[in-house]
Amino acid sequence: MKDKIWAAVRTALLAVILLLAFAKVQQIVSSPSDPRNYQLIRGFYAEPENSLDVVMIGGSNAYAFYQAPVMWAAEGIRSASYSCNGNRMSAAKYFMEEARKKQKDALFVVVMNEYLMDLKENKIHFHTDYMPFSMNKVHLIEDLCGRAGYTWKEKLEYYFPIIRYHSRWKELTKADFHYQLDGLKGASYYDKFLDTAKDMSGRLPQTDEMGEIPAETQECLNDLMDYCEQNQLKVLFVHSAQIIPEEELEVYNAIDEMLESRGFDTLNLCKYTEEIGYDLAADYYNPLHNNVHGSLKASRFLANYLAENYGLGRDPAEEKDPSWAAAWEKYQKKISEAVTEDEIRAVTGQ
Numbered sequence: 034m035k036d037k038i039w040a041a042v043r044t045a046l047l048a049v050i051l052l053l054a055f056a057k058v059q060q061i062v063s064s065p066s067d068p069r070n071y072q073l074i075r076g077f078y079a080e081p082e083n084s085l086d087v088v089m090i091g092g093s094n095a096y097a098f099y100q101a102p103v104m105w106a107a108e109g110i111r112s113a114s115y116s117c118n119g120n121r122m123s124a125a126k127y128f129m130e131e132a133r134k135k136q137k138d139a140l141f142v143v144v145m146n147e148y149l150m151d152l153k154e155n156k157i158h159f160h161t162d163y164m165p166f167s168m169n170k171v172h173l174i175e176d177l178c179g180r181a182g183y184t185w186k187e188k189l190e191y192y193f194p195i196i197r198y199h200s201r202w203k204e205l206t207k208a209d210f211h212y213q214l215d216g217l218k219g220a221s222y223y224d225k226f227l228d229t230a231k232d233m234s235g236r237l238p239q240t241d242e243m244g245e246i247p248a249e250t251q252e253c254l255n256d257l258m259d260y261c262e263q264n265q266l267k268v269l270f271v272h273s274a275q276i277i278p279e280e281e282l283e284v285y286n287a288i289d290e291m292l293e294s295r296g297f298d299t300l301n302l303c304k305y306t307e308e309i310g311y312d313l314a315a316d317y318y319n320p321l322h323n324n325v326h327g328s329l330k331a332s333r334f335l336a337n338y339l340a341e342n343y344g345l346g347r348d349p350a351e352e353k354d355p356s357w358a359a360a361w362e363k364y365q366k367k368i369s370e371a372v373t374e375d376e377i378r379a380v381t382g383q
Contacts, residue, residue, distance in 0.1 A: 068223075069223065070117045070159050070162070072214060072219050073115070074115060074117065074163040074164065076214050076218060077113045077115045077132065078135065079214055080135070083136060083138055084111060084354065085113055085136045085139045086140065086345045087110060087111070087113075087141075087339065087345065088112065088114070088136050088140070089113070089115070090115055090116060090125050090129055090143045091116045091125075092120030092144065092146065093119070093147075093321075094147070094273040094275070094322065095116035095120075095144040096116060096118075097273075098274070098331040098332070099112075099114070099331065099332050099335060100220040100221060100332045101113060101217075101218035101219055101360070102217060102220050102363075103220075103333060103336070105218075106361045106380050107380050107382075108336040108339070108345065108347065109347030111357060112142075113136075113218060114219050115129075115131065116128070116144070117159040117160055118159055119156035119160075120147050120159075121147065121156075121160070121180075122147065122253040123180065123253045123256070124176070125257050126256065126257050127169055127170075127173035129141055129143075129261075130169050131169055131170075133264070140267045140269065140339070140345070141266055141269070142268075142269050142271055142335075143271065145285070145288060157177045157178065157181070157191055158190075161174055162194050174191045174192065175188075177191075216359065216363055217360055217363055218360045220367075221325075221328065222364075222368060225319075225322075226318060226322075226324055226328070227324070227325050229318035230314075230316070230317070230318065230324055231317050231320070232314045233317050234313045235313075236320070237274075237276055237313060238277070239282075239303075240283055243287045243290060244282075244283030244284035246287050246291065247284075250288070262295075268298070269298045269343075270292050270297055270298065270299045270300070271299070271300045271301075271302065272299075272300070272301045274305070274306050274309065274331070275303065275322075276313075276317065276320035276321070277303075282303060300338065302331065305334070308334065309330050309331055311327055311330060311331075312326070312327075316330065325368050325372055326371075326372065326376065330379075333379070333380050365377055
C-alpha cells in the first residue's frame with residue numbers, strides 16, 4: 034500500500050515539475066513579444082497589493098500620453114498601466130478584472146481611443162501573453178478569438194503561446210533567460226517616442242456634433258458599463274488628444290454622451306489642448322500619439338486633474354516605498370538627451 038502511495042506521489046511530483054518546466058520554456062521563448070507590453074503588464078504585477086491610486090486601462094495611448102513616474106513627480110499619484118498596444122474595447126473589463134485582484138480600491142482611468150481595433154493574431158497575443166492563467170484569461174481569449182471568428186485549433190496558440198513562438202529558440206540570447214523589469218513603472222522611452230516630432234499645426238479638429246457609434250462598440254460599451262456598475266468601480270473614461278478626422282471626434286462625443294447618460298465621468302483631452310500646453314508642431318510623433326515632449330505635459334495635466342477632482346495626491350504612505358522616487362530619477366536620466374531641463378522642471382512646477 035505504501036509503495037502505491039509513494040508511486041502516486043512521485044508521479045504527481047513529476048507531473049508538477051514537467052508543467053513548471055514547460056511553463057518556463059514557454060515564457061522564455063515568448064518574452065518579450067513586445068518589450069512595452071512586458072514592462073507594463075509584468076510591471077503591474079510587481080507593485081505591492083493595494084498600493085496604487087490609479088490603474089490605467091487601454092492601448093498604446095495609455096503609454097504614449099501618460100507616464101507613471103511623471104504622475105508621481107507632479108502630484109505624488111501612484112499609478113500603473115494594465116494596457117497593451119492594439120487594445121480592444123471588449124478587453125477592458127477583463128483587464129480591469131485582472132487588475133482588481135491586486136488593486137481593488139484604485140481609480141480606473143480607461144483610455145477610450147481604441148474604440149474599434151482590428152484583431153490580428155499578434156494583437157491578441159499582446160493582450161494575453163503576459164497575463165497569468167486563470168478563468169479570466171480564458172474568458173478574454175474566448176472573447177477576442179470569438180470576435181475574430183477563430184476555430185478551436187486557431188485558439189490554441191493563445192492558451193499555449195509556444196505554438197506561435199516555438200521556432201524562436203534559434204534566436205535566444207542570454208537576455209531572454211534573465212529578462213527583467215527596468216524599474217521605470219512602465220514609462221515609455223522607445224525610439225519614435227524620444228526622437229520623432231511631426232508638425233500637426235492646424236490639423237486639430239473641434240466639433241460638438243454627435244457621430245454614430247458602431248454597433249459592436251455600443252455592445253462592448255454597454256457591457257463594460259454594466260461590469261463597472263455591478264462591481265461599484267471608481268472609473269474615469271478618457272480620450273487622449275489625437276489629431277483625427279472630425280467624424281471620428283464626433284464618435285468620441287457620442288461615446289462620452291452614452292457614458293455620461295449612465296452617470297460615468299468622462300474627460301476628452303482633445304478639448305483641452307491649450308490647457309495641457311501642447312505645441313502641435315513639436316509634441317506628437319504621429320497623429321495618434323504624443324512624443325516625450327507632449328507626454329510630459331499630458332501626464333502633468335492628468336495628475337493635476339486627478340488631484341483636483343478625485344482628491345488623489347501625496348500622503349505619508351508614499352515615503353514607505355522608495356521605488357517611486359527611484360523611478361522618477363531613473364526616468365529623468367533615460368529621457369535627458371531628448372528633453373530640456375525646463376521641461377523636467379515644469380513637471381513639478383518648479
